[in-house]
Amino acid sequence: MYRQTEDAKYSEAIGADLTRVADRLSDYANTLTSPQEMLALGKERLKSYDSGDGERNALRHQAAQGREEYLVLGAGLISSMARANEYGLKHVEDKKLRDMLEWYDFETYVTNPEMIRAWAAQLANQVYWLKQLGEQDHTAAFIEAFQQTYPDNRDASLSAQQFNNKLYGMTHIILAASEYYRKPVNEAEFQWIYDYFRNNFDEIAARSKPDVIAEIGISFLLAGLDTDPVVTRSQDIIQEAINREANMVPSVSGGTDLAKGEHRNVLAIMLLDWQGAKAVPMAGQDDEVLVDVPDSLVPVSNR
Numbered sequence: 001m002y003r004q005t006e007d008a009k010y011s012e013a014i015g016a017d018l019t020r021v022a023d024r025l026s027d028y029a030n031t032l033t034s035p036q037e038m039l040a041l042g043k044e045r046l047k048s049y050d051s052g053d054g055e056r057n058a059l060r061h062q063a064a065q066g067r068e069e070y071l072v073l074g075a076g077l078i079s080s081m082a083r084a085n086e087y088g089l090k091h092v093e094d095k096k097l098r099d100m101l102e103w104y105d106f107e108t109y110v111t112n113p114e115m116i117r118a119w120a121a122q123l124a125n126q127v128y129w130l131k132q133l134g135e136q137d138h139t140a141a142f143i144e145a146f147q148q149t150y151p152d153n154r155d156a157s158l159s160a161q162q163f164n165n166k167l168y169g170m171t172h173i174i175l176a177a178s179e180y181y182r183k184p185v186n187e188a189e190f191q192w193i194y195d196y197f198r199n200n201f202d203e204i205a206a207r208s209k210p211d212v213i214a215e216i217g218i219s220f221l222l223a224g225l226d227t228d229p230v231v232t233r234s235q236d237i238i239q240e241a242i243n244r245e246a247n248m249v250p251s252v253s254g255g256t257d258l259a260k261g262e263h264r265n266v267l268a269i270m271l272l273d274w275q276g277a278k279a280v281p282m283a284g285q286d287d288e289v290l291v292d293v294p295d296s297l298v299p300v301s302n303r
Contacts, residue, residue: 001266001269002014002280002281002289003180003181003182003277003278003280003281004181004269004270004273004274004275004278005275006278006280008288008289010289011288011289011291014281014289014290015291015292017083018084018087018089018290018292018293018294018297019294021080021083021084021297022084022091022294022296022297023294024076024080025077025080025081025084025091025093025097025296025297026091026093026296028072028076028077028080028097028100029091029093029096029097032072032100035069035103035104038069038072038073038100038103039068039069041071041072042064042067042068042069042070042071042072042073043068045068045071045072046061046064046065046068046071049061049064054161055159055161055162056118056161056165059114059117059118060118060119062114062118063112063114063115063117063118063119064118067109067115069104070109070115073100073101073104073106074109074119074122074123074126075122077097077100077101078101078126078129078130078133079125079126079129081094081097081129081133082125082129082132082133084297085129085132085133085300086179086180086182087281087282087283087290087297088282088283088284088285088299088300089283089293089297089298089299089300090297090298090299090300091296091297091298092295092296092297092298093296098133098135101130101135106126106127106130106136106138107136107138107141109123110123110126110127110138110141110142110145111141111142111144111145112145113145113148113149116145116146116149116150116169117149117162117165120146120150120165120166120168120169120172121165121168121169121171121172122172123142123169124142124146124169124172124173124176125172125175125176127139127141127142127176128173128176128177128179129176132179143173146169146173147192150166150169152196152200155200155203160207163207163208164207164208164209164212167204167208167212167215167216168212168215170193170196170197171212171215171216171218171219172215173190173193174190174193174219174222174223175215175218175219175222177189177190178222178277179279181218181222181270181277181278182277182278182279183277183279184222184223184224184277185219185222185223186223187223187224187225190223193219194219194220194223194225197216197219197220197230198228198229198230201216201230201233204216205233205237209252210237210238210241210249210252210264210267210268211263211264211267213234213237213238214234214238214264214267214268214270214271215267216230216234217230217231217234217235217238217271218267218270218271218274220234221270221271221274222277226274234271235271235272238268238271238272239272241268242268243256248261248265248268249261249264249265249268251264283299283300284299
């Protein structure tokens with residue numbers, strides 16, 4: 001929301017986010033000294049999927065078997081390093097953290113169909129985050145594997161969960177390439193995605209959730225396609241989904257818990273009142289906002 005509005009009222013939330021990122025990176029730097037330790041932590045995290053119901057949890061539990069370290073490497077280490085990088089910051093133990101990335105060949109995760117069916121959006125994020133961090137670029141390998149895992153002529157055979165996993169993977173390729181609304185994207189670079197959304201929007205609207213619809217519309221806005229019919233149709237769907245009494249977009253089951261619906265409603269706000277991509281806040285540029293940076297985070301010289 002700060003990237004959209006540049007309103008200083010979000011500075012407290014940004015400070016809390018910086019503290020969370022700093023604490024997580026410090027914990028990894030201080031406690032993980034070997035692949036064996038990362039694997040052990042991943043096995044602990046895998047337990048959270050043991051009792052979970054539903055197709056998604058089952059897919060993730062199965063995909064993580066024998067790859068438990070991914071549960072720390074992907075959603076933990078890489079995501080936290082990338083978030084610090086978005087602020088123009090890095091951890092004081094950045095070298096040690098980057099050495100941890102070298103323990104693994106990340107391409108083995110992002111080209112595995114089982115992993116893609118379990119974590120399409122997350123893998124999309126992570127390959128672009130690694131590229132953003134100046135690490136090895138796995139984006140092309142991931143996209144090729146993704147297209148092979150989800151060929152368009154098999155959409156009809158996908159469950160609702162898997163159809164939405166495919167859509168989330170495609171939107172997150174674009175969102176992550178924009179460094180999460182920091183910079184515009186070039187439509188031509190992702191032509192296959194934009195063409196798919198245009199050609200299949202009726203089916204998407206019938207089979208997907210407001211979160212996905214909003215992300216698709218924002219993907220077009222990031223490419224400067226403000227007048228594209230997909231944007232208008234996405235906005236109309238989100239407007240219609242708003243519960244006027246609760247003043248929010250409810251969950252698919254009608255829930256209006258704002259904490260649970262934060263992601264969905266931030267996307268709705270961005271889609272309906274797009275203010276453009278902005279590379280803020282950034283260390284050295286936004287002193288009004290980045291005022292309480294944790295001591296363990298220092299500026300990145302090349303950002």
